[in-house]
Amino acid sequence: MCGHVSIYYKNKNHNNLNIESLAEKINHRGPNYTGFFKDENIELAFKRLSIIDISGGSQPFKKDGKTMVFNGEIYNYKELKEELINKGYEFSTESDTEVLLTTYLELGEECVHILRGMFAFLIYDEKTKEVFGARDHFGIKPLYYTENDDFIAIASEYKAIVDLLDNIEVNMKSLQSYLSFQYVLPNETMIKEIKQVPSGHSFTIKNGVLKFEPYHSVELLPKREITTKDVRDIMEDSIEHHLMANVDVGTFLSGGVDSSIVATIASQRIPNIKSFSVGFGVEGYDELEVAKKTADKLGIENIQIKVSQEEYIRALPEVFYHLDDPVADPSEVGIYFLSKEAAKHVTVVLSGEGADELFGGYNIYKEYNSVKNIANMPGPVKSIIKTVSNIMPDMKGKSYLYRATTELEDRYIGNAKIFENIEVQKIVKNYNENYEYQKILEPIYKEARNKKYDYVATMQHVDMNTWLKGDILQKADKMSMAASIELRVPFLDIDVLRVAENLRLDQKISKDNTKVLLREAFNDVVPEHVVQKKKLGFPTPTRVWLKDKLGNVVRQTISEAKVDDLINKAYALKLLDDHINDVHDNSRKIWTIFSFCLWHMIFIENKKVTF
Missing domain, CATH: 3.40.50.620 (HUPs)
Known part of the structure; x- marks a missing residue:
């Protein structure tokens, strides 16, 4: 497990961005060893946490004119190594790092198809001056990038490359969707100028052009009996x-x-x-x-x-920085x-x-068994039932009828839905209908329809993505x-x-x-x-603590953050007051707004926050 930073220079006159200082921002990812590589159009920095082959496998790792930085583990490296030895390859270390690079030497870009592990790596060809890299199937290991006319910077955490930006602008698409999902959606970040390398994708840099290519897909369709x-x-x-x-x-x-x-x-x-x-x-x-x-x-x-x-509160600034x-x-x-x-x-x-x-495994998946009788009714019948549910007062059964008569893609956004679109409109300034969660998820639901997923497989598909x-x-x-x-x-x-x-x-x-x-x-x-124990999740008592000292910290943070041009603070603080006074349990909503405000203070305002 490690961290790395890479800078590919499109403009050879612009080739001194002090990669050493950038790498120090992610020293926590690899405190055991630091390594660097420089060529005329690229710089690589590596921070190592030694796990396999403690004495060998340090990076950037060089072999046959290729240089690699790699974060993660290849769990089938022993099997791959044996196959490569049988093909005549020799090894100087016992590391999975050398096995990964040698697998690339043998198979080229097709190497990703036989890897079993978690990984985010980049390989530089010293002869062709080209780059190849990939991120693992699920997105276990992170990888971020930013690009302008002069360079492409890639890093395991974006705190390592954020200082390279001339301007930092909040990504309004990310902010608006974040308020519903409670996290920034994959491939984006909260900073407009920084993106994530998509999981299950490889990438190349050739002649200064960054290009992505998918190599992995999921098929939640039974094709054989599983015991x-x-x-x-x-x-x-x-x-x-x-x-x-x-x-x-x-x-x-x-x-x-x-x-x-x-x-x-x-x-x-x-x-x-x-x-x-x-x-x-x-x-x-x-x-x-x-x-x-x-x-x-x-x-x-x-x-x-x-x-x-008290410990929870004190840790919050460091948690959100990381x-x-x-x-x-x-x-x-x-x-x-x-x-x-x-x-x-x-x-x-x-x-x-x-x-x-x-x-x-999520309890919400079980709703299919309770709603299927109504959900499978003809459209006109469901429409009548839905109309009735809409005019019902808040009472037992209203939510059930809504879920049974409303298509998944109109309501299900995954395991956590914080704010409905109508609430987001009250919170975020410059609301954009194109960023509503149904439109954000449209490609994901379209893929599920094309693959003819059933009700639960569709929910899994949304959650996985x-x-x-x-x-x-x-x-x-x-x-x-x-x-x-x-x-x-x-x-x-x-x-x-x-x-x-x-x-x-x-x-x-x-x-x-x-x-x-x-x-x-x-x-x-x-x-x-x-x-047979039912799923509880990872319970955290913020609902309780928001009525105590944590509530004071949240109120202060929302009040002091310089986000007045982005969100409606008065609405946010009203949610907190209603929670404290037991009007509604607004804990998840308050926490979502607070988390953004704390992030903004740390990364946009560049403020040293302590509680």
């Missing part, structure tokens, strides 16, 4: 590959089934593995007792921390503290992200790297995906539960109290 053995075998294989390291490995452990599956299999391979759990000491927002019970059943150590409201873009998910602060604690004991941690998207990339993986990478540890996600493995793609609807959800086949596959090894 519990298939699921069990592939997860055991994936976790075993994800445990490969020359440093100590641990595992995050919540009260849920996903992290328990990972911890169970990992503990079978590493009996003395350490597990880590976080809580907040607030009733209803703590699963430490369940995590401890799971660890005791597995016979592994469980290291627990409790984060107080995130780059604002992510209004309060759980990220818990992950930040969990990573800090884990870093005292291990260098690598395994976590359960991705299981819900692949195996059908929005929530997973924009929220789940952003906070996982940035919070773990803030603590200089590597977080690995064995559910988000290309071989696991190929199994999960073939699940039938009834293998994902039932009337009573989610992840049906995944739970069945591990019901004899995962502790019984976890297997």
